[in-house]
Amino acid sequence: MTTFRDLRGISSFDPDEGEAYKDDPLFMRSVARTVAVMSAFQSARHPLSLSQVATAAGVDRSAAQRIVHSLLKLGMLTRDPEDRGYLPGLRVLDMTHDLLRLNPMLQRANPVMLELRRRVRERVDLSLFDDVRVVYALRMPSKHEIFSATIVGHAVPTYCTAGGIAILSLLPDEKVADIVKRSDLTPFTRHTIRTLDEVMVHVHATRERGHSVLCRQLLNHEVAIGAPIRDSSGAPIGAIHVAGSLQEWTAESFSDSFGPLVQNAAQTVSEKAPIGIRKGIQE
Known part of the structure; x- marks a missing residue:
């Protein structure tokens, strides 16, 4: 069962x-x-x-x-x-506040996230990459949300979420396989992907498209897209994602409407590689 x-x-x-x-x-x-x-x-x-x-x-x-x-x-x-x-x-909240206000990437991200939320008018999140999970650091909910969708610090699996797949798209295939192998693959819905082959289908599609698109992974009614945030070496450190309702959107229309905006936001927040590293990446 x-x-x-x-x-x-x-x-x-x-x-x-x-x-x-x-x-x-x-x-x-x-x-x-x-x-x-x-x-x-x-x-x-x-x-x-x-x-x-x-x-x-x-x-x-x-x-x-x-x-x-x-x-x-x-x-x-x-x-x-x-x-x-x-x-x-209560002092735990002081430490959370310190992390959010002192992290340089999150400092850059705040105005970008506010503008993205204003333009898409759907739930906008920023998550940080932590191996088999991603942890929400910034959350801007839409009108109708469950409680867990509003809490900073909430964590979800990397392998089956829009932000996680966006992050995995920047990793070598063998690293993706290792993360999936060590993940708890118990599904959240009957649509949740559960195998490495299914994960890789989404990873390859994300590499080609520039952003991930996943439906019904954590919630039966949800469609979500994500784009990775990079550090100065080009490695993924997090993701920006937008989630909406399948009662209002198809996966294709959601991707077409918001994919470029999410990609641009993630690129803006990402660190710029030094000239030497940038040249090496281009070569």
């Missing part, structure tokens, strides 16, 4: 991540445990008890208790108002 996923965020959290750096003399295991405790909330759907934090973070209860106590004192965690457990604290 086919199992469909909901739209909860795709977590980057790995409780064993710190083990990869155990031979690094400068690496602090205590910091890794603290990050693990903070990251325990990525997959949570309600406040977490101390035992749940310890289990999710992969640390023993005694260590979790000390870390949680310290984070409470520092405002990084807080108690649920109904005393059902722990939640991320």
